[in-house]
Amino acid sequence: MSVKIKERESEVFKIINTTNHNINHYKNYNQKKFKIMTEKIVVANKGLVRAEFAFWVGRYMDKFFDAFENKKILGNKCPKCGDVFVPPRKICGKCNIMIPFDQNWVDLPDTGTLKNYTITYYKINDRASRKVKKPQIIGMVQIDGSNTAIIYRLLDIEPEEVKIEMKVKVVWEDKTKGDPSDIKGFVKI
Numbered sequence: 001m002s003v004k005i006k007e008r009e010s011e012v013f014k015i016i017n018t019t020n021h022n023i024n025h026y027k028n029y030n031q032k033k034f035k036i037m038t039e040k041i042v043v044a045n046k047g048l049v050r051a052e053f054a055f056w057v058g059r060y061m062d063k064f065f066d067a068f069e070n071k072k073i074l075g076n077k078c079p080k081c082g083d084v085f086v087p088p089r090k091i092c093g094k095c096n097i098m099i100p101f102d103q104n105w106v107d108l109p110d111t112g113t114l115k116n117y118t119i120t121y122y123k124i125n126d127r128a129s130r131k132v133k134k135p136q137i138i139g140m141v142q143i144d145g146s147n148t149a150i151i152y153r154l155l156d157i158e159p160e161e162v163k164i165e166m167k168v169k170v171v172w173e174d175k176t177k178g179d180p181s182d183i184k185g186f187v188k189i
Contacts, residue, residue, distance in 0.1 A: 059101055060088040068182040071172045075146050077104045084108070086146040108145045110170035111189065115149050116140040119159050135159055141168055141186055153185035161188070 057065070060076065064087050067074040075084045076099050078092035084106050091098055117139040122130050124138070137154040139162075154162065155171055168186035176182040 069178040073108045075106045083147040112141040112143040155185040
C-alpha cells in the first residue's frame with residue numbers, strides 16, 4: 001500500500017511564537033530552502049511482527065541474571081544507608097551515591113512477602129490469543145532481606161486466596177539460562 005502526499009510548500013516559521021525555544025534569529029533565513037518532500041511511500045504490514053534480539057542490561061543486572069543460572073537471588077547493598085536492592089542498582093535512590101560494583105553484593109533467600117498484586121484475564125506472555133479463562137495474578141514481591149520488590153506471576157493460587165503480606169517462595173525453571181524467565185513465578189508458603 002502506498003500513500004502520495006500532495007506537493008506543498010511549508011511555512012516553517014508559523015510556530016515561532018508557539019514555542020519556548022528562541023528561534024527568532026532564523027526569521028530572516030531564506031525560507032525557500034524549506035520544502036516538504038513531494039512524495040512519500042508508506043509500506044503497511046498488517047499482523048504481528050516478531051523481532052527477537054538480545055541486548056546488554058549492564059554490569060549490575062548482568063551479575064543479577066548470572067546468579068539466576070544457579071537459582072540464586074543477588075542484591076546489592078548501599079554502603080551508606082544499608083538498603084538492599086533487588087534487582088541491584090548502580091545508584092542508591094535514598095543517598096544518591098554510587099554503589100561500587102566490586103563489593104556490597106548480598107546473597108538473598110528465594111522467599112519473600114507479597115506487597116501488592118493485580119488480577120488480569122489477559123495473557124501475559126502469549127499475545128496471539130489474548131483472553132484467558134483462568135485469571136492471571138501478577139504480584140509485587142519483596143524478597144526477604146531486601147528493601148525493594150520485583151514483579152512476577154503468582155502460581156497455583158486462586159484470586160480469593162491472595163492476601164497482601166502473605167509469604168511466598170520462588171518457583172525456578174528446571175533448566176535455567178540466566179535471564180528473567182528463569183523464575184516461573186511465586187507460590188504461597
